[in-house]
Amino acid sequence: MSRDVEDLNRHLLRARDAMDRAYAEPLDVRALAAVAHLSEAHFSRSFRTCFGETPHRYLQRRRVERAMFMLRETDRSVTDICFDVGFSSVGTFSRTFREIVGETPSDYRAGHGPIMAPNCVWMAGTRPVVAAGAAARSSSFGEADAPAAQ
Amino acid sequence: MITKLNVTSVKVLDQDEALDFYVNKLGLEKAQDIKQGPFRWLTVRFPGDDVEIFLEEPGPPLHDEATAAQLRELITKGAMSSLVFRSDDVRGLYEILQARGVSDFTQEPIDHGYGTDMGIRDPFGNAIRILQPAKVGQKVTA
Numbered sequence: 337m338s339r340d341v342e343d344l345n346r347h348l349l350r351a352r353d354a355m356d357r358a359y360a361e362p363l364d365v366r367a368l369a370a371v372a373h374l375s376e377a378h379f380s381r382s383f384r385t386c387f388g389e390t391p392h393r394y395l396q397r398r399r400v401e402r403a404m405f406m407l408r409e410t411d412r413s414v415t416d417i418c419f420d421v422g423f424s425s426v427g428t429f430s431r432t433f434r435e436i437v438g439e440t441p442s443d444y445r446a447g448h449g450p451i452m453a454p455n456c457v458w459m460a461g462t463r464p465v466v467a468a469g470a471a472a473r474s475s476s477f478g479e480a481d482a483p484a485a486q
Numbered sequence: 487m488i489t490k491l492n493v494t495s496v497k498v499l500d501q502d503e504a505l506d507f508y509v510n511k512l513g514l515e516k517a518q519d520i521k522q523g524p525f526r527w528l529t530v531r532f533p534g535d536d537v538e539i540f541l542e543e544p545g546p547p548l549h550d551e552a553t554a555a556q557l558r559e560l561i562t563k564g565a566m567s568s569l570v571f572r573s574d575d576v577r578g579l580y581e582i583l584q585a586r587g588v589s590d591f592t593q594e595p596i597d598h599g600y601g602t603d604m605g606i607r608d609p610f611g612n613a614i615r616i617l618q619p620a621k622v623g624q625k626v627t628a
Contacts, residue, residue: 345562
């Protein structure tokens with residue numbers, strides 16, 4: 337039993353790493369389930385059990401974390417950043433960003449400057465915690481189905 | 487006062503598999519390998535360095551079976567140990583690791599203000615970052 341859980345966790349971790357690595361690509365649950373060698377339904381259910389959130393929400397937080405970095409550290413436009421981090425619609429990006437961070441991308445940029453810390457600290461420590469009440473509303477990869485406009 | 491890090495540890499699922507990875511893939515060397523009953527004090531270090539890494543396998547006598555099972559699950563979630571190593575050529579090492587069969591890269595080499603780094607996982611899920619410190623004025627790309 338325990339060995340089965342360990343093997344499952346290791347496969348799920350590879351899929352999570354794939355999201356961290358390829359966040360800007362139009363990932364969908366089918367591709368991620370394939371990384372984990374699981375069916376789509378089993379993958380989504382197991383991922384949430386293992387990591388406490390849906391794979392879709394994890395990917396959203398990864399993309400928003402990268403967007404937060406780019407808003408702080410670069411002069412690129414909000415629209416460019418939206419597509420850079422893997423969203424295919426500015427409306428979805430803005431709504432998701434505000435839902436997770438609690439303010440708009442422009443307001444976030446105005447209120448935050450560069451952070452001097454290693455990248456692994458950025459990735460882990462600045463990963464946004466979903467705003468209260470929003471966590472349960474993410475269960476599909478809807479906005480990631482279409483190719484990113486890059 | 488404390489003057490230096492002497493030994494740290496990384497939790498692994500299998501000490502022999504860990505030894506193969508850290509020595510034959512990453513290029514460390516075996517430092518100590520002492521068995522006493524079910525306990526095995528197995529450490530690795532970089533050649534020429536005296537800081538050792540204990541390859542710690544959860545289980546008796548260090549942990550009861552239930553605790554060991556919890557630790558093993560956490561290891562495979564990537565929620566336990568992490569290590570940061572230094573290199574004088576991260577991009578060259580990236581090629582070498584690929585040639586040695588390492589495929590679990592969490593990040594290919596990327597330039598940052600503080601240097602160039604990449605990420606891999608050991609066979610069990612532990613995160614490893616390898617950093618080449620920056621030269622003055624290195625451009626930030628991520």
